[in-house]
Amino acid sequence: xxxxxxxxxxxxxxxxxxxxxxxxxxxxxxxxxxxxxxxxxxxxxxxxxxxxxxxxxxxxxxxxxxxxxxxxxxxxxxxxxxxxxxxxxxxxxxxxxxxxxxxxxxxxxxxxxxxxxxxxxxxxxxxxxxxxxxxxxxxxxxxxxxxxxxxxxxxxxxxxxxxxxxxxxxxxxxxxxxxxxxxxxxxxxxxxxxxxxxxxxxxxxxxxxxxxxx
Numbered sequence: 370x371x372x373x374x375x376x377x378x379x380x381x382x383x384x385x386x387x388x389x390x391x392x393x394x395x396x397x398x399x400x401x402x403x404x405x406x407x408x409x410x411x412x413x414x415x416x417x418x419x420x421x422x423x424x425x426x427x428x429x430x431x432x433x434x435x436x437x438x439x440x441x442x443x444x445x446x447x448x449x450x451x452x453x454x455x456x457x458x459x460x461x462x463x464x465x466x467x468x469x470x471x472x473x474x475x476x477x478x479x480x481x482x483x484x485x486x487x488x489x490x491x492x493x494x495x496x497x498x499x500x501x502x503x504x505x506x507x508x509x510x511x512x513x514x515x516x517x518x519x520x521x522x523x524x525x526x527x528x529x530x531x532x533x534x535x536x537x538x539x540x541x542x543x544x545x546x547x548x549x550x551x552x553x554x555x556x557x558x559x560x561x562x563x564x565x566x567x568x569x570x571x572x573x574x575x576x577x578x579x580x581x582x583x
Contacts, residue, residue, distance in 0.1 A: 373427045373494075374424040374425060374426070374427060374491055375424065375425040375427075376396055376399055376422060376423075376424060376425075377399065377422075377423040377424060377425055378399050378400075378401065378422070378423040379393070379396060379399050379400045379401070379420065379421075379422050379423075380401050380403050380407075380408065380411065380420065380421045380422075380423075381400065381401075381402060381403070381408075381419060381420035381421070382402070382403065382404075382405065382408065382419045382420070383402045384419070385419035385420050386400060386402055408420075408421060413480050413484065414484065424491070426478060433494065433496070434466070434467050434469065434494060434496050434498075434503060435466075436466075436467075436503060436506050436529075436530075436531050437529065438466065438529055439464075439465065439466035439529050440463070440464075440465045440466060440529060440530060440532065440576070440579055440580070441465060441466050441467045441468070441469060441530070441531045441532070442456055442459075442460050442465060442467070442468045442469065442531075442532055442533075442534060442572060442576075443468075443469045443470075443471070443500055443511075443531050443532070443533045443534070443545075444456060444468065444469070444470045444471060444474045444533075444534050445471050445473075445474070445500075445533055445534065445535045445536060445541050445542055445545050446471055446473040446474060446535065446536035446539070446542065447470070447474045447475060447534060447535075447536060447537065447568060448474075448475055448536065448537060449475070449537055449568070450475045450476075450479040450480075450481035450482040450485065451481055451482075451485045451569075452485075452537065452567070452568045452569045453470070453474065453475050453477070453479075453482045453485070454481065454482040454483065454484065454485020454486040454487075454490075455485050455486075455569035455572075455573075456468060456534060456568070456569050456572045457477075457482075457485075457486045457489055457490050457493055457495070458485065458486050458487055458489040459569065459572050459573045459576050460489070460493045460576070461486075461489035461492045461493050462489070462576075463576040463577065463579075463580045464580070465493065465576065466494060467493060467494035467495070467496060468493055468494070468495055468496075469496050469497075469498055469500070469503070469531070470495070470496070470497050470498075471498075471499050471500070472497065472498075472499055473536075474497075477490070477495045477497070500531070500533075500545060500548065501544075501548075506531075510527050510529060510530030510531065510550060510551070511530065511531050511533065511545075511548050511549050511550050511551070512527075512530050512531065512532045512533065512549065512550070512551045512552075512553060512575075512579075513533045513535075513541050513545060513546055513549040513551070513552050513553075514533070514534075514535075514541070514552070514553055514554060514555065514571060514575065515540075515541070515546070515552045515553075515554060516554055517552070517554070518551075518552035518553040518554040519551075519552065519553050519554065520553070520554060520556050521553045521554065521555055521556075521574070521575065521578045522556070522578070524551075524553065526578060526579045526581070527551070527579075530551075530579070532572070532575050532576070532579065533545055533549070534568050534569075534571065534572050534575075535568070536568075537567075537568050553575070555571060555574050555575070
């Protein structure tokens with residue numbers, strides 16, 4: 370695990386604590402065993418798991434992100450916390466270095482965002498910053514998606530870069546398109562009657578295609 374989160378407290382069912390006794394050996398003073406009823410009372414989930422952890426949010430710095438290496442997502446005004454959480458989960462699955470969010474993107478730590486990550490948020494660097502403010506930005510590989518872009522299936526994808534995922538309704542902003550060095554599209558089947566793809570679905574398809582070159 371690449372987590373930079375400090376564990377403050379762990380609230381867990383006795384059976385879970387017993388099962389992971391070895392892994393929890395260094396956290397004994399932070400564990401509180403609770404009943405299923407108590408766990409449900411403190412959880413946002415209708416059907417909570419066996420454990421709830423309180424973590425200290427790290428102070429993510431834009432200086433910790435080097436976009437000249439690896440793959441990164443940039444969310445340009447994503448408003449749906451479920452979409453953002455799923456994008457973070459996709460980033461973890463495909464080994465992305467970070468998810469960078471514009472100041473118009475929903476909060477990383479919105480409860481619905483965290484739920485949608487299914488725990489993946491602890492493995493991915495999360496930084497709030499507008500693209501133009503990144504100190505080590507690689508202007509040669511800013512990848513946007515557009516209906517008039519090149520088919521993702523017909524290009525040689527770079528092995529590093531920033532993949533921009535736009536707002537659910539208005540898409541990617543004009544300012545970001547002006548910075549873009551590569552515009553791609555996910556072509557629909559000729560028989561498709563669907564106008565567009567969900568932002569997180571698009572992120573998953575793009576991540577899969579870009580990761581194939583690594």
